[in-house]
Amino acid sequence: MLSQEQLDRINALANKSKVEPLSEAEAAEQKELRAAYLAAFRGSFKNQLMGMKIVDEEGTDVTPEKLKQAQEEERNKQ
Template sequence: MLPKHQLDRINALAKKAKTEGLTLAEQKEQIELRKKYIENFRFGMRNTIEGLKIVDDQNNDVTPEKLKQIQQEKGLHNR
């Protein structure tokens, strides 16, 4: 997750863009901050998905093989 001051800045730039418009420097800053936000979001989502263990109603592990392989490489779930 991005630091609070960066999230606040993203929101401030978005609000300013809607009301009065942004300067070129602010537009570049907004693009960079959004890039960082998306990278952090994807990193967190990837970690969450890679940590999943999927089981069916009978408690059988039905995690896809590709995910099991990733988990094994990372040492997750003792696979």
């Protein structure tokens, strides 16, 4: 995940852009920080999905096959 400083900087740039236009350097920095944030978020979300198992009320595993295959591929990588 991103550091607190990076998150604070994202918020500072967002607030500044609401009041006045950002310089080219600030806009580029904002774009980089947002891309890094999204990459971290997507990675975290993928990790959550890879650990998920779906079970119905009767205790039957109903995890979608596509997810099971992706989980198996992740296990084989390690």
